[in-house]
Amino acid sequence: MSDEKTQPIGPGPGEEPTVPLAGAAGDTFAAETPDTGTSAARSPGAKPSTGRSPSAKPAADKAVVDESPAAEISDTAAAEAGSAGSGDPAAAERSEPDADAPSDGVRKRISGAGALIGVLLVLLGFTLAVQLKSNSADEGYNSLREEDLYVILADLDSRADRLRQDIAELEATRRELNSGASSREQVLKEAQERADDIGILAGTLKAQGTGITLRLSDGSGPITANHLLNAVQELRGAGAEAIQIDGNGGSVRVIASTHFVDVGGGGIEVDGVRLTGPYTVTAIGPEDLDKAMEFRGGVVDDVRGDGGNVIVSDPHPVDITAVRGTPNLEYAKPVS
Amino acid sequence: MIAVLALIAGVVLGVVLNPTVPDALQPYLPIAVVAALDAVFGGVRAKLDGIFDDKQFVISFISNVLVAGFIVYLGDKLGVGVQLSTGVVVVLGVRIFGNVAAIRRRLFKA
Numbered sequence: 001m002s003d004e005k006t007q008p009i010g011p012g013p014g015e016e017p018t019v020p021l022a023g024a025a026g027d028t029f030a031a032e033t034p035d036t037g038t039s040a041a042r043s044p045g046a047k048p049s050t051g052r053s054p055s056a057k058p059a060a061d062k063a064v065v066d067e068s069p070a071a072e073i074s075d076t077a078a079a080e081a082g083s084a085g086s087g088d089p090a091a092a093e094r095s096e097p098d099a100d101a102p103s104d105g106v107r108k109r110i111s112g113a114g115a116l117i118g119v120l121l122v123l124l125g126f127t128l129a130v131q132l133k134s135n136s137a138d139e140g141y142n143s144l145r146e147e148d149l150y151v152i153l154a155d156l157d158s159r160a161d162r163l164r165q166d167i168a169e170l171e172a173t174r175r176e177l178n179s180g181a182s183s184r185e186q187v188l189k190e191a192q193e194r195a196d197d198i199g200i201l202a203g204t205l206k207a208q209g210t211g212i213t214l215r216l217s218d219g220s221g222p223i224t225a226n227h228l229l230n231a232v233q234e235l236r237g238a239g240a241e242a243i244q245i246d247g248n249g250g251s252v253r254v255i256a257s258t259h260f261v262d263v264g265g266g267g268i269e270v271d272g273v274r275l276t277g278p279y280t281v282t283a284i285g286p287e288d289l290d291k292a293m294e295f296r297g298g299v300v301d302d303v304r305g306d307g308g309n310v311i312v313s314d315p316h317p318v319d320i321t322a323v324r325g326t327p328n329l330e331y332a333k334p335v336s
Numbered sequence: 337m338i339a340v341l342a343l344i345a346g347v348v349l350g351v352v353l354n355p356t357v358p359d360a361l362q363p364y365l366p367i368a369v370v371a372a373l374d375a376v377f378g379g380v381r382a383k384l385d386g387i388f389d390d391k392q393f394v395i396s397f398i399s400n401v402l403v404a405g406f407i408v409y410l411g412d413k414l415g416v417g418v419q420l421s422t423g424v425v426v427v428l429g430v431r432i433f434g435n436v437a438a439i440r441r442r443l444f445k446a
Contacts, residue, residue, distance in 0.1 A: 112390075113390030113391065113393075113394060114338060114390065116390075116394050117338075117339060117342070117379075117390060117393060117394060117397075118338055118339065118341075118342040119342070120372075120394065120397050120398070121339050121342035121343045121346060121376070122342045122343070122345050122346035122349065123346060123372075124343065124346060124369065124372045124373070124376065125342070125343040125344065125345065125346020125347040125348075125349070125350060126346040126347070126349050126350040126353075127346075127350070127365060127368065127369050127372070128346070128347060128350065128369055129346070129347045129348075129349070129350025129351050130350045130354075130355060130357060130365075131357070131365050131366055131369055133350070133351070133354065134356065134357045134362075145363065145412065145417050145418055147418070148418065
């Protein structure tokens with residue numbers, strides 16, 4: 001600043017003004033204008049401050065109080081001087097509270113070392129926020145050192161290897177399951193066919209195929225249960241796969257448990273269904289089924305011998321339409 | 337008061353500007369922050385004890401940051417970066433705890 005100001009201080013600081021500067025320093029917050037420093041101002045200010053500060057603390061406050069009007073100018077000047085000598089800002093700020101000049105005080109309060117501290121703290125806050133942010137964003141990889149990264153890389157490599165292995169295993173399993181699915185389909189198909197066959201044999205499904213019909217009617221003698229039983233047995237013996245008996249009163253599918261009972265007053269009860277003649281027996285079986293009926297002692301012989309009439313058709317496509325309900329097995333369980 | 341405002345202003349700036357940390361600084365920044373925190377807690381404690389000194393604070397702040405950064409740098413060069421920075425963090429952490437304990441005793445008498 002001006003030489004005039006510094007000069008009064010110059011001598012002053014030597015003994016008196018310097019004292020207030022140093023003494024106030026204890027508590028006060030920073031306040032100085034950093035821009036004001038001139039080389040001229042600095043040199044006088046800086047020297048005294050460094051030299052005096054330790055020595056003259058207690059005296060300082062009093063001196064300030066006494067001098068307050070006069071000191072103001074010198075203080076400001078000293079402050080500038082102190083600030084200019086960046087090494088020792090403290091001395092300058094201390095002068096401020098002593099001065100007590102409101103306008104100057106306010107302005108100075110936000111300057112000097114305080115400003116420096118403010119800047120540092122702004123920096124700290126800034127860095128803190130940035131660091132927190134980058135850390136959360138990068139999962140910490142940023143702050144890791146090379147060797148850590150190597151370890152992580154190796155970890156990742158081995159994990160990738162394991163995962164590749166897993167993939168290969170899973171693909172193999174998938175292939176297996178796929179082929180398994182096709183074989184499962186095959187099994188299902190076979191099972192269905194088997195169930196169909198059994199259904200036909202058990203009388204739960206309708207059937208069609210090449211077969212014959214026997215038409216039995218009363219002649220000089222009646223058709224009895226015996227005749228029907230013989231006929232069924234002959235047909236089975238010849239390889240018939242599905243047999244149905246029709247008569248007046250209904251149709252009955254012949255199954256393993258079929259039974260025949262003569263009913264008094266004419267007619268035959270087949271599995272509880274009463275039929276009266278003429279009876280038609282339809283059977284699906286081998287092509288020579290009709291010939292099997294005409295063996296000596298066979299169905300035809302048997303019926304005709306007892307006075308009945310029997311007509312055997314040639315093999316032709318026949319339908320068997322009567323079905324039985326699926327039995328509910330209550331006691332017997334399949335083995336395995 | 338000013339200090340708190342400055343700190344808040346810094347945080348706000350950091351959040352608003354959202355800069356990316358240059359690669360070269362990345363290992364040092366966390367340590368520097370911890371070191372600065374140590375200085376700040378020391379300053380608060382000194383303030384409460386009535387022996388706060390601006391010059392001392394500024395110098396300790398800067399030197400803390402520089403020394404911490406230098407130690408990390410040296411550790412990196414020596415190949416013990418991780419251990420050394422861990423050591424720095426531990427030491428600073430102990431100091432911070434000590435300062436906080438002093439502050440606590442002064443404020444709450446407990």
